[in-house]
Amino acid sequence: MKKPIWIQGGTIIDPINNREEVADLYVNDGRIVENLSTEQKEKAFIIEAQDKIVSPGFIDINVSFCEPGGSHREGIRSGSKAAAAGGFTCVVAMPNTNPPCDTAGTIQFIKDAVERESIIKIMPSGCLTKAREGEFLASMGSLKKAGICAVTDSGRSLQNNALMERAAEYAKMFDLVVLDPCIDDNLTEGSSMNHGPTALKLGLRGSPRAAEDIMVSRNVILSTYSEARIHLQSISSAYSVEIIRRAKQRGVKITADTTPHHIFFTDDCIEGYDTRYKTNPPIREKSDIEALLEGLKDGTIDCIASNHRPYTRDEKDIEFDLAPAGIIGLETALPVVLDKLHFKNAFSLTEVVNLLSIMPSKVLNMKPPELSIGSEADLTVFDPNAQKSITEETLFSKSKNSPWLKSSLPGVVEATCVSGEVVFYKGKFPTVSI
Amino acid sequence: MNLNRWKRKDLFGIEVLERDELEFIFEIASDFRAKMDAKDKSLPSLEGQSVVNLFMEPSTRTRVAFEMAATRLQADVITISQGASSLVKGETLRDTAMNIQALGADIIVIRHSSAGSAKYLSKIVDIPVINAGDGAHEHPTQALLDCFTLKKHLGDLNGKKVTILGDILFSRVARSNIWALRKLGADVTIAGPATLVPKSFETMGVTVCHKLEEALYGADAVILLRIQHERQTSTHFPSLGEYTSMFGLNEKRASYLKKGALIMHPGPLNRGVEIDSSLADSGRSVILEQVTNGIAVRMAALYLCSIANKNSTF
Numbered sequence: 001m002k003k004p005i006w007i008q009g010g011t012i013i014d015p016i017n018n019r020e021e022v023a024d025l026y027v028n029d030g031r032i033v034e035n036l037s038t039e040q041k042e043k044a045f046i047i048e049a050q051d052k053i054v055s056p057g058f059i060d061i062n063v064s065f066c067e068p069g070g071s072h073r074e075g076i077r078s079g080s081k082a083a084a085a086g087g088f089t090c091v092v093a094m095p096n097t098n099p100p101c102d103t104a105g106t107i108q109f110i111k112d113a114v115e116r117e118s119i120i121k122i123m124p125s126g127c128l129t130k131a132r133e134g135e136f137l138a139s140m141g142s143l144k145k146a147g148i149c150a151v152t153d154s155g156r157s158l159q160n161n162a163l164m165e166r167a168a169e170y171a172k173m174f175d176l177v178v179l180d181p182c183i184d185d186n187l188t189e190g191s192s193m194n195h196g197p198t199a200l201k202l203g204l205r206g207s208p209r210a211a212e213d214i215m216v217s218r219n220v221i222l223s224t225y226s227e228a229r230i231h232l233q234s235i236s237s238a239y240s241v242e243i244i245r246r247a248k249q250r251g252v253k254i255t256a257d258t259t260p261h262h263i264f265f266t267d268d269c270i271e272g273y274d275t276r277y278k279t280n281p282p283i284r285e286k287s288d289i290e291a292l293l294e295g296l297k298d299g300t301i302d303c304i305a306s307n308h309r310p311y312t313r314d315e316k317d318i319e320f321d322l323a324p325a326g327i328i329g330l331e332t333a334l335p336v337v338l339d340k341l342h343f344k345n346a347f348s349l350t351e352v353v354n355l356l357s358i359m360p361s362k363v364l365n366m367k368p369p370e371l372s373i374g375s376e377a378d379l380t381v382f383d384p385n386a387q388k389s390i391t392e393e394t395l396f397s398k399s400k401n402s403p404w405l406k407s408s409l410p411g412v413v414e415a416t417c418v419s420g421e422v423v424f425y426k427g428k429f430p431t432v433s434i
Numbered sequence: 435m436n437l438n439r440w441k442r443k444d445l446f447g448i449e450v451l452e453r454d455e456l457e458f459i460f461e462i463a464s465d466f467r468a469k470m471d472a473k474d475k476s477l478p479s480l481e482g483q484s485v486v487n488l489f490m491e492p493s494t495r496t497r498v499a500f501e502m503a504a505t506r507l508q509a510d511v512i513t514i515s516q517g518a519s520s521l522v523k524g525e526t527l528r529d530t531a532m533n534i535q536a537l538g539a540d541i542i543v544i545r546h547s548s549a550g551s552a553k554y555l556s557k558i559v560d561i562p563v564i565n566a567g568d569g570a571h572e573h574p575t576q577a578l579l580d581c582f583t584l585k586k587h588l589g590d591l592n593g594k595k596v597t598i599l600g601d602i603l604f605s606r607v608a609r610s611n612i613w614a615l616r617k618l619g620a621d622v623t624i625a626g627p628a629t630l631v632p633k634s635f636e637t638m639g640v641t642v643c644h645k646l647e648e649a650l651y652g653a654d655a656v657i658l659l660r661i662q663h664e665r666q667t668s669t670h671f672p673s674l675g676e677y678t679s680m681f682g683l684n685e686k687r688a689s690y691l692k693k694g695a696l697i698m699h700p701g702p703l704n705r706g707v708e709i710d711s712s713l714a715d716s717g718r719s720v721i722l723e724q725v726t727n728g729i730a731v732r733m734a735a736l737y738l739c740s741i742a743n744k745n746s747t748f
Contacts, residue, residue, distance in 0.1 A: 200634055204549050204571075273549070319527060319546070
């Protein structure tokens, strides 16, 4: 029997029910309830939420937890702790494991590990093609039966247009959304940052926006003809935003996300060859950020996904062009979004909650999380005004490849509840001993 | 000698240098060059110091010039080349560098295929690091020797037109020369096929030109760059033959240059590709003089970085 929870005096933001008010919130036996009995209140886990926001739990549809096969970088335990500390109650794990998630057995392995190790909800995704190699379709039907929520070759785009068309058609039969990172391999060969004046000066090969724009267009076109659901991951280019906007106006079933780092950094950060800024697609320029912000505002870009990609210090501590691309993002997503969208660009807190919680669930065709009576209690309590200091010591992710290290941003997660249980509270994890 | 004019222990690139720092290196190099020619033994000395040349990419000219420069300054020189290093055994550059420092090296000269590697190395070790070419980023001592040579012949470079012709996109020599020449007041035009000479180089303060005659017209000097045909023939231009016919320097095209203009090339030459063989050996070519001057500027670089390091330590 789970301990009842009493969240006192917080500002409840519940977009699905158009609710924004200061009130107490009660949880019993995993669900949100109208009130607690005196006896229940006496033994309840009390969360003081004055001046804090109580919102549905955040959902991140693009994380790499590297288990199996990469436990030196992250694991289901450490990844789930990082997620909980960032206010996320549910994440979609990419299939870029070793072995990759292209068989039901690997999915089962992950589900078992999640059952044993995770303190949040982790939904596995499956490969779009066998071994993510882009040659043969993965057994999406069996993978769906094993429990995947989406298909993707994560980090790689299917280059063969004919195969992509069939993959999208086939996935549609199982109501699986295809997550595509939109990267043309030929145009990005040997590249390690954005193509532009900075890359030219630094002597690094650039990844042009065209590499993304072409794949975004390709996916829009295939989705138009097949009516398959294709979700475009980590959009970074201004022109891509415009392509998606026009497609949506025509009613194409396309959705898209962008990442905290793509709305925060510009490519001149790379002048010191700091590999923490190396990611794929690369961080771009000011005009791209402006387009992404407009896209987030008008719904062209549906949601924020962190593209959490852990790499160890040793893996990142090499020559820039040889270093792996990737940034961890679970624990900095809320602070970055608050800083950039809420404080600097006048997005309301409701819009912030929408981008981190409601919209990601819609991309996956899940029932959106809400805080109404009887709902499962997946929720986050955060202080949007308190400053979070980001250091290696304060991050719970096993890898520390964050470009925000040694900075301070607004937004401290006070508590995260998953299925009515407090899994993160004031920097600690009440349900796990290690 | 007023050593307050040089305070850097490392030389990563030209971009960060002030004009006065460039002029100071030229003064020191000029002094060294005169003493070299006079067989004067009173050169300042790096006796007892060890210079380690860490050459992770093939090189003849630059490697030997650094070895000669260090030898003339009476330093001990050790060259580690690609095949002979532990990097082929999978050791990281960080570990290799820390080991070289632990073995007592006083200066590291690095040539590496990754842009930014010299800067990266300098964050790992405390001793001076001199960049001998990092990917397509910079090759500062090449630009120094090119400008040193240009100044010997042309005097002040202010307002002089210098054209750089060839593969600019993949060239560290081009980038370092653009920074150096711009700082010294020269007007720089870059020329070659559009795929190797993109318009975006204009952000570095140069004129981009894809018509060869126009690019060469009235130039005081032309710096030819090697066509790295082993790298991009198939993707960046159709064939070497086409390149030569459109952009190779021959007698007729050289006639567009200002009378007495210099023809330069950092080597190695592809005779008959970017330049007519006879032109490379003609009186206008200063290609071999560049090589000799390369020793003097590298002596200056080693000497100045070493002194700056000592002054900051004590």
